[in-house]
Amino acid sequence: MAVTEPGGPNRVQGRRNPEQVKADILAVATAEFAERGLEAASVNEIASKTATTKRMIYYYFTSKEGLYTAVLERSYRQMAETLLREADPADLDPVDALRRLAEKTFDHHDTHREYVRLVVGENMLRGAYIRRAGELRELWAPMLDAIADILRRGREQGSIRDDVDPIDVQVLINSFSLFHITNQYTFDALYGYALDGAETRAHLRRMIGDAAVRTFGVVG
Numbered sequence: 001m002a003v004t005e006p007g008g009p010n011r012v013q014g015r016r017n018p019e020q021v022k023a024d025i026l027a028v029a030t031a032e033f034a035e036r037g038l039e040a041a042s043v044n045e046i047a048s049k050t051a052t053t054k055r056m057i058y059y060y061f062t063s064k065e066g067l068y069t070a071v072l073e074r075s076y077r078q079m080a081e082t083l084l085r086e087a088d089p090a091d092l093d094p095v096d097a098l099r100r101l102a103e104k105t106f107d108h109h110d111t112h113r114e115y116v117r118l119v120v121g122e123n124m125l126r127g128a129y130i131r132r133a134g135e136l137r138e139l140w141a142p143m144l145d146a147i148a149d150i151l152r153r154g155r156e157q158g159s160i161r162d163d164v165d166p167i168d169v170q171v172l173i174n175s176f177s178l179f180h181i182t183n184q185y186t187f188d189a190l191y192g193y194a195l196d197g198a199e200t201r202a203h204l205r206r207m208i209g210d211a212a213v214r215t216f217g218v219v220g
Contacts, residue, residue: 018060021060022061024050024052025046025052025057025067026070026071026074028049029046029071030114033118034117038064038065038121043057043058043064043067069130071118072136073135075114075118076133076139077139080140083101083105087101087104087105087146090146093159094150094153094154095213097150098160098169101147101173102173102211103208106176106204106208109181110177110180110181110205116182120182144170147169151164151166151169151216154216154217158218160218168216172211172215176204179195
């Protein structure tokens with residue numbers, strides 16, 4: 001028996017899990033906002049690619065801006081969860097943990113180009129919408145705590161400088177991990193150097209690991 005989605009259009013749809021519907025909308029909306037930005041993105045286009053309607057999207061997310069904010073929250077949440085899971089710094093020597101965190105951050109950004117474009121777009125909007133996603137500060141707290149623990153263990157064993165803050169680590173690693181994606185076209189135009197080739201990416205991945213260790217570690 002078919003049912004009509006609550007608050008949805010005057011048409012009959014098959015049974016669909018509301019959480020799956022929202023997940024599908026967010027996945028398509030992520031690609032749309034990453035490619036076109038908030039202003040140019042089309043809710044009608046998102047609806048057409050998710051077999052739903054603009055009205056249904058607004059039912060779940062209130063507005064285009066609400067959907068965009070939900071996309072930001074999802075993308076940042078996935079990044080934080082991925083890094084906490086894959087970097088797993090607690091089981092490593094502090095210096096090795098710094099390198100691993102740097103490399104895994106580079107890997108995440110390299111394989112999640114839509115996330116990178118969303119970050120660039122939101123910065124062009126001066127962070128207006130991410131500031132509304134208050135839970136993201138709480139979400140990122142465990143990541144900063146994990147970095148702080150690496151630094152603390154490193155200081156205790158004398159392998160990491162005592163004047164390093166977790167934010168210092170985030171600034172260095174994230175800025176480097178974004179660069180080969182955000183600047184690949186201008187860098188190629190100016191220098192004729194392809195930042196996005198497979199060999200270059202592997203080289204840059206090693207570089208950020210080296211940079212993290214040499215910048216924050218104690219040179220012995």
